[in-house]
Amino acid sequence: xxxxxxxxxxxxxxxxxxxxxxxxxxxxxxxxxxxxxxxxxxxxxxxxxxxxxxxxxxxxxxxxxxxxxxxxxxxxxxxxxxxxxxxxxxxxxxxxxxxxxxxxxxxxxxxxxxxxxxxxxxxxxxxxxxxxxxxxxxxxxxxxxxxxxxxxxxxxxxxxxxxxxxxxxxxxxxxxxxxxxxxxxxxxxxxxxxxxxxxxxxxxxxxxxxxxxxxxxxxxxxxxxxxxxxxxxxxxxxxxxxxxxxxxxxxxxxxxxxxxxxxxxxxxxxxxxxxxxxxxxxxxxxxxxxxxxxxxxxxxxxxxxxxxxxxxxxxxxxxxxxxxxxxxxxxxxxxxxxxxxxxxxxxxxxxxxxxxxxxxxxxxxxxxxxxxxxxxxxxxxxxxxxxxxxxxxxxxxxxxxxxxxxxxxxxxxxxxxxxxxxxxxxxxxxxxx
Numbered sequence: 001x002x003x004x005x006x007x008x009x010x011x012x013x014x015x016x017x018x019x020x021x022x023x024x025x026x027x028x029x030x031x032x033x034x035x036x037x038x039x040x041x042x043x044x045x046x047x048x049x050x051x052x053x054x055x056x057x058x059x060x061x062x063x064x065x066x067x068x069x070x071x072x073x074x075x076x077x078x079x080x081x082x083x084x085x086x087x088x089x090x091x092x093x094x095x096x097x098x099x100x101x102x103x104x105x106x107x108x109x110x111x112x113x114x115x116x117x118x119x120x121x122x123x124x125x126x127x128x129x130x131x132x133x134x135x136x137x138x139x140x141x142x143x144x145x146x147x148x149x150x151x152x153x154x155x156x157x158x159x160x161x162x163x164x165x166x167x168x169x170x171x172x173x174x175x176x177x178x179x180x181x182x183x184x185x186x187x188x189x190x191x192x193x194x195x196x197x198x199x200x201x202x203x204x205x206x207x208x209x210x211x212x213x214x215x216x217x218x219x220x221x222x223x224x225x226x227x228x229x230x231x232x233x234x235x236x237x238x239x240x241x242x243x244x245x246x247x248x249x250x251x252x253x254x255x256x257x258x259x260x261x262x263x264x265x266x267x268x269x270x271x272x273x274x275x276x277x278x279x280x281x282x283x284x285x286x287x288x289x290x291x292x293x294x295x296x297x298x299x300x301x302x303x304x305x306x307x308x309x310x311x312x313x314x315x316x317x318x319x320x321x322x323x324x325x326x327x328x329x330x331x332x333x334x335x336x337x338x339x340x341x342x343x344x345x346x347x348x349x350x351x352x353x354x355x356x357x358x359x360x361x362x363x364x365x366x367x368x369x370x371x372x373x374x375x376x377x378x379x380x381x382x383x384x385x386x387x388x389x390x391x392x393x394x395x396x397x398x399x400x401x402x403x404x405x406x407x408x409x410x411x412x413x414x415x416x417x418x419x420x421x422x423x424x425x426x427x428x429x430x431x432x433x
Contacts, residue, residue, distance in 0.1 A: 001048075001050055001396065001397045002048040002049070002050065003031055003032050003034070003046075003048055003050075004048060005035070005046075005047040005048045006032050006033070006034045006035045006046060006047055006048055007032050009035045009047060010032050010033055010035070020033060021033050025059070028404065029404070030389070030392070030393060030396075030404075031393075034046050035047045038066075038067075039054065039062075039065075039066025039067060040065075040066050040067055041065040041066060041067075041411075041413045042054060042065050042066075042411055042413050042414045042415065042418050043066070044066065044401060050399070051399060052396070052399055052400060052401035053399060053400050053401070053414075053418050053421060053422055054066070054401045055400070055401060055402050055403070055408045055409055055410065055422075056401050056402065056403050056409065057409040057410075057411055058272075058277055059272070059403070059409075060247055060251070060272040060273060060362070060409050061271075061272045061273055061274075061275070061276065061277045061278075062276065062277045062409075062411060063250070063251060063273040063276055063317070063328075063332070063409075063411055063412065064276045064277075064317070064320065064328075064411060064412050064413060065411040065412065065413035065414075066277070068276055068277075068413075070316055070320060071275075071276045071277070071278070071313050071316045071317060073316075074312045074313060074315065074316035075278065075309050075312045075313050075316075077312070078091065078308045078309060078311070078312030079308060079309060079312075081308065082308055083307060083308055083309065084303070084304050084307045084308070085308070086303070088306075089306075089308065089311070091308065091311045091312060091315055092111070092306045092311055094315055095311055095314055095315045095318070096109050098315065098318050098319075098322075099282070099284060099318070102254045102255050102259075102318070102322070103249075103255045103256060103258070103259075103268065103270075103284055104255050104258050104259055104264045105243070105258060105264050105265050105266065105267065105268045105284055105285055105286070106268070106284035106285070107284075107285065107286050107287035107290060108284070108285065108286075108287055108290035108291065108294065109282055109283065109284045109285075109290070110282070110283045110290070110293055110300055110305075111280060111281065111282055111305050111306045111310075111311070112280075112281040112282070112283070112300075112302055112305055113279050113280065113281060113302060113304060113305065113310075114144075114271060114279065114281050115143075115144060115244075115246035115269060115270075115271035115272065115281050116143075116144030116145055116146055117144075117281055117302070118269045118270075118271070118281040118282060118283040119143045119144045119146075119149060119209070119242075119244060119246075119269050120144070120146060120148065120149075121283050121293070121298075121300050122207070122209070122242045122267045122268075122269055122283055122285075123135060123148065123149075123206075123207060123209070123242075124298055124299075124300075125240075125267060125283075125285070125289050125290070125292055125293065125298050126206045126207035126240035126242065126266075126267065126289075127206045127207075128292050128297060128298045129206075129240060129288075129289050129292060130206040130207075130238065130239070130240060131206075132203070132204055132205060132206035133182050133204070133206060134182045134183070134184055134201060134204045134205050134206060135182060135183065135184070135205065135206055135207040135208065135209060136183075136184045136185075136186055136194070136197060136205060136207070136208045136209070137149065137151065137152070137183060137184075137185060137186075137209050137210075138185070138186055138187065138188040138210055138211075138214075138376075139152045139155070139160065139166055139185060139186070139187055139188065139375065139376035139377065140152070140153065140154065140188065140214060140216065140217035140375070140376025140379065140380075141153065141188065141210065141211050141214060141216055141217070141244070141376075142216045143209060143244050145172070147175045147176050147179040148179050148182070148183075149183075149209075150170065150171045150172055150175065151168040151169060151170055151171065151179075151180065151183050151185060152166065152167075152168055152169045152171070152185045152376075153171050153216070154171065154217075154376075155167075155169035155171070156169075156380075157377065157380055157381065160377070163187050163193075163377060164193070166185040166186065166187065167185070168180045168183045168184075168185045169185075184197055184201060184205070187375050187376065187377060188210070188214055188220070188375045188376065189214075189220065189222060189223050189226055189374050189375050190375070191225070191226055191229045191230070191233075194208070194229075194230060194233060195229075195233060198233055198237050198239070202237075205237065205239050206239065206240060207239060207240040207241070207242050207267075208230060208234055208239055208240075208241055208242065209242040209243075209244060210227075210230070210241075210242070210243065210244065211243075211244050211245075211247070211248070212227060212243045212244075212245065212248055212256075212257035212258060212261055212263070212265075213248055213252070213257050213261075213358075213359065214375075214376075215247040215248060215358075215362055215364075215407060216247070216405075216407075217376050217379050217405075218357060218358075218364045218366060218373045218379045218383070218406065219357055219358030219359070219362060219363050219364035219407060220357070220373060220374060220375065220379075221357070221358075221359065222261070223374065227261055227263040228263055230263075231263050231264075231265075234266075240266045240267060240289065241265040241266050241267075242265055242266065242267045242268070242269070243256075243257065243258055243265040243267075243268045243269070244268075244269050245257060245258070245268050245269060245270050246269055246270060246271045246272055246281070247272055247362065248260075248362075249268070249270035249271070249272070249273065249274060250270065250273045250274050250317070250318070250321060251272075251273045251329075251332065251361045251362060251409075252329075252359055252361055252362070253329065254321055254322065254326055254329060256268065256270070260359070265285075266285055266286050266289060267283065267284070267285035267286070267289060267290075268283070268284045268285060269281065269282070269283055269284075270282040270283075270284065273317070274314050274317065274318075275310055275313035275314040275317055276313055276314075276316070276317040276320075277313070278309060278310045278313035278314070279310055280310040280311070280313070280314050283300075328412045329361070331412050332360065332361035332410055332411070332412060333359075333360040333361060335360075335410045335411075335414045335419065336358075336359075336360030336361050336362070336363055336408075336410045337360045338419050339363075339408065339410065339419055339422065339423070340356045340358070340360065340363055342419065342422075342423040342426075343356050343365060343423070343426060344356050346423065346426055346427055346430055347430070349427070349430075350430045350431060350433075352367070352430060352433070353367060353368055353369040353384075354366075354367060354368075355367075355368050355370070355371070355372070355373065357372070357373065358407075360410075361409075361410055362407060362408065362409050362410075363407070363408050364406045364407050364408070365388070365391075365406050365408065366379070366382075366383045366384075366388065366406055367383065367384035367387040367388050367391070368382045368383050368384060369382070370382045383406075387433065388404075388406055389404060390433060391429055391430070391433065392404055394425075394428070394429030394432055394433070395425055395426065395429050398425035398428060398429060399421070399425065400421075400422050400425045400426075
């Protein structure tokens, strides 16, 4: 695979753009951070003329593939009436009313521009509502890059301390040391650990924030009864339960993972797939909590919040997802499950220790000899990350673009031909391993 032009542009970019990229997540793409000319449907085309079947999909937002005409048309139509008003418009109401109908936790909503931003809003609301400051997060889960939450997303096990009482490990230099004072880090999928922490920090915990399915590490699903017990414990202790549905929202079910799993949080954050590639995020939640924003008690602002382009895109996306009784989401499951089954068959064929897990519209591939990964530590202890990196390189060289941490996103426009080509590339790559 040729990358000469991407290398040239990357070297040029580093002279004006810090690191040559606009997100540190893109820094370590191999063999070089790629530059793209265009995306269409399920395919990407880079500046060196390489074509890829894309399972990165913008790290999740491109649920309808690249450049979906119906979203572009909706945005173009909206833009004829304005871009950013620093005021209100009727499309916001239409979108909000649609969300109220389909998201179980959405009594009221507020819009932002990124998942990181609305997580901060959720924590602020929780603190205002409870009068407490501490919150619980879980190892291996990512809730944004700000100081208050960027702890233990991918710590080394030595730094992470004991599983009974994990250390809150900062994941960047320059973070305020005091930001760790309000965080209690726990292993996920362990109800006993959660129960013990709530007893130790009785009366101090404002919120528990969790991915309802742990997509940032191995697409780990909750054990039977785990989220139900989390919900019960939060009610018992007067704690706000926050679901971070930035990845799962509008991808796993119309109402998100909370609909799929049947557990309703107090507050939820959404982004990524919500607008099919346009930047938007949303905080949704109980009326009594969200009203703290509505009456001005809790400050939430943003110059481009509810801009016409993003609201138009989100309204078009949610309308499409509701058509034909949810046919779009069913297609995500069909594609994802076909890929998962095909990859499992190839693992057996090549006699490789290979674990495929996840719901389907998003899933994870891991080289490991254990039958299940249930939390961050079991991932860190058992996943062969070096072999997966080699697998990614081999797939990229055969025209399939993957995320290096093992998660695969599928879109509504991936075809049977895409699946066949992907599995053929995987067959060759696994053989070479």
